[in-house]
Amino acid sequence: MDPIVPARELQRRARSLRRFAAMVEGAQLGALARQGGDDTWYGPTAAAFLEDCRAVDRLVDEAVDGLRRAAVRLDHEARELERLALAPGPIAGA
Numbered sequence: 001m002d003p004i005v006p007a008r009e010l011q012r013r014a015r016s017l018r019r020f021a022a023m024v025e026g027a028q029l030g031a032l033a034r035q036g037g038d039d040t041w042y043g044p045t046a047a048a049f050l051e052d053c054r055a056v057d058r059l060v061d062e063a064v065d066g067l068r069r070a071a072v073r074l075d076h077e078a079r080e081l082e083r084l085a086l087a088p089g090p091i092a093g094a
Contacts, residue, residue: 003085010078014071021067030057 033053036046 004082007078007081007085010074010081014074014078017067017071017074021064021071024060024067025064029053029060033057 030053033050036049036053038046040046
């Protein structure tokens with residue numbers, strides 16, 4: 001197998017993770033909290049809803065950051081595979 005193939009697969013996966021992170025980020029879940037503000041309703045249930053929305057926003061932000069960090073790691077691994085595949089030296093398996 002061409003040693004570059006695994007590197008290309010890692011790069012493809014990294015792109016997929018970045019697209020998914022952008023999709024999650026663009027879902028505008030943060031807009032949900034604005035829908036439940038004081039103009040909509042009052043009371044302890046409304047306050048609990050807004051706090052839940054803020055907690056979900058934080059979790060979504062952490063998930064998006066995690067996806068992007070994973071993509072960076074995959075890109076790094078792909079570059080390392082490419083570097084090893086292109087490095088002069090003995091042929092693997094010979």
